[in-house]
Amino acid sequence: MSEKATETRDLIFEVLRPFADEKGVSLSEGTELAADLDLDSMKIMEVLLEIEDRLDISIPQNILPNLRTLADLERELDALKTH
Amino acid sequence: MALFDKFKQLANHREALFHGGIDPGRVVIERILSPTHAIIDGRETVLFGTNNYLGLTFDEQSIDAGRAALSREGTGTTGSRMANGSYAGHAALERELADFFGRKHCVVFSTGYSANLGVLMGLAGPGDVIIIDADSHASIYDGCRMSGAEVFRFRHDDAADLDRRLKRLGSRASDALIVVEGLYSMLGDRADLARIAAVKAESGAFLVVDEAHSLGVFGATGRGVAEEAGVEAEVDFVVGTFSKSLGTTGGYCVSNHDELELLRYSSRPFVFTASPCPSVVACTRAALTNLRERPELRTRLWDNVRRLAGHLERLERPDRPPSPVVPILLSNPALAVETWKELLERGIYLNLVLPPAAPNGISLLRLSLSAAHSAADIDQVGDALVALLGGVMKSSPG
């Protein structure tokens, strides 16, 4: 795992922690946005807006169908950052 | 997950909210009496969820025009304009709309929904960029997805956020398509088009404004929020629908860009669906004439808006600018459902909007006002809302 990827993961965990706390689950690579954190598509889009601002990147809506787990999110964000 | 599992979830969700009782999906209008009154469940009911802003659905001129077209041209066109040709009425309606908006071109679609699909899929494709307001209507989201373009969102009605996101796009910004609405359909707030248009102008991007809920409602001549804000020159494409203020069905796009005409060949939601029925076209043309020639309808609508606002002041809601779409935000879906049912039993119909149809997970009761509502209608709903919600609104988000 590169240093950059770890950075991305830290941010993802930070942004999602409030949702995890609310559901009483702990976050891991395999945590599912919908099934475990109860995030519907609208909420996921809100989370992405926040991540966009924190990382100063643009996240296209088109990645939404690819996002099931936190690992998916991390992979997509890293791909965007190296663009 | 098996194919049908998702329906179980949906059924459980509905059961938990409605306990097998009446829900908006099951309301039957047994008899429609006027633009504002109907019989529902044997009871005379005032309608506050129609989007019938100018009250034109029973207008005699529209009905006569529709009846004449029905006799003259038959019940339907049985195909798309590409395959079967356009009727004279389609072409006339397009000319009249272009004239009304002072634009060179107009394309009419079979619904407002397909107008958004048609315009977004027609204008943008893979490799292009669309940037939309986060609270956009489902038809805008769907059109974006089906276009294959890269799609970004900006925070609702936040011109500074739009600006930031355009700047992030770098050189791609000047070719991006920005999409916003004039009046947002659920919360009834109007777009800050002056600032959005300024950001658009600076970036060199293109701007689409969906005036679905603002046609005939805003602007000196009823062209919508862009007219009211004085920024029509910055709006490249206006999209809209006939299904609200004009009281029929169908949608349109007007523009000065010659490329709009080519959507007739390239845009699947135009090409691959049957064209509007001749009678619907005739009713729409008559309604457009009404909209243009009877500004008093708009005045009456706004009188009603102010009258209801007077009642709702008693609910201690945070200040919202008066709007023909009035959202009553409630703290939870159960309260929204209960209140909605209670109002229906009192002979008042309004829209029940539960997540995810409303933005940010909120539940709301939504009213839309009409020029055809009487003062007594407005007082009835105002008093009922205050009676039912006067005590609980303070704990609500607004």
Ligand SMILES: Cc1ncc(COP(=O)(O)O)c(C=O)c1O
């Ligand atoms: C903003 C907006 N755009 C488009 C539409 C679609 O219009 P129609 O219902 O006429 O297809 C609607 C209404 O449903 C709307 O609210």
